[in-house]
Amino acid sequence: MQLHNQSSNVPITHIKSIALVAVLTALSVTGRIVFAFIPNVQPTTTLLILVTLLMGMRYGTLHAILVMVVSNLVLGMGIWTIPQIIAYVVIVLITGLIIRPMFSKIPHVIMGVYAGFTGFLYGFVISLCQAPIYGLKYFWAYYLAGIPFDFNHAIGNVGFYMVLAPILLPLLDKLLIKYQSSCLHEKAKSTKVCD
16 A cells, blocks of 8 residues: 655644544554453554554654553553553554555555564563563563463454554545645745744
């Protein structure tokens, strides 16, 4: 799929950027809470991938932090919150640095597989971050015990990506193009007033 926006050029402090991040964060938080009864199945990772693809790593990182903090206020805050944020930031970095530059050449199904891979990556990073807490000698036991949950996460990510990406990517891409042109228009207008 070809993306046409240049939204990473829109300042993160612009009111429309803040509104869009708030809406996407609310969507992710709601999805995480609604699907909480199914262990590790939620649209959060897929939406994070889509935000990073469309808006860049700054927005992806902000989205990851906001979703984890806000949803954990409802689902439970604890020592796992920081590792969750770190795991999602790792996904943002891989998506932003490796996947985003070549996204238009990657088939939809392969992106679904990548979304599945991020479920396993998330679990590995969480286990790695929590190893100092539980003891490094227990890392492999802790990680291997979490693989069934990582598998659920991966399957959920594939399903959510296959369904949500064809719907949300074109819609958000068009919206971001409008935001970009609106921001450029406002910027040009404000420089004329200043001159």
